[in-house]
Amino acid sequence: DTEVTQTPKHLVMGMTNKKSLKCEQHMGHRAMYWYKQKAKKPPELMFVYSYEKLSINESVPSRFSPECPNSSLLNLHLHALQPEDSALYLCASSHLGDYEQYFGPGTRLTVT
């Protein structure tokens, strides 16, 4: 099973809302990732978790708050977003170290 699941598939939120994106994997991967992808662009790394601890934060604004409650789950809490934050948010997971990453289907976020 090489599946990473993400919910919701689509999300529309206002700039004052608080929402969360969820990601789950059951492959025993101890590294999990959040990426942001704008249309016709490659994914941009936002955060990396290793052993449920934040190991990389690519200078992401604090209105994005990641959380890794256990080894299978990864959340991204959203608050006071801007319209330019509208994008496809992708979760990925891998074994620790230099291993292939498996991506989820993404959450299409629209900020109005």
Place this chain on the structure above:
Amino acid sequence: GEDVEQSLFLSVREGDSSVINCTYTDSSSTYLYWYKQEPGAGLQLLTYIFSNMDMKQDQRLTVLLNKKDKHLSLRIADTQTGDSAIYFCAESSGYSTLTFGKGTMLLVSP
């Protein structure tokens, strides 16, 4: 820093072979990957090659790596309309981070 370059667009006819090219700059790259992204979907890992290999074949896919020239290619044999997608080349050199190219849009016409 690391850089990965790809041509942006490729158009082929159904049944032909497609070759998507990629160049990278990081000589310490250990793995190189090809991902496929269909419209509105996530990234699907197609194949990958370790940097000490020259070639890897997996059914219709052939990956060639020229480490001296830092050139990677993906050949898709007997291309089908379902192969139409964006193909991303990516490299990693450890530390669990990937550097992606800008993606090549492959259009397969009947």
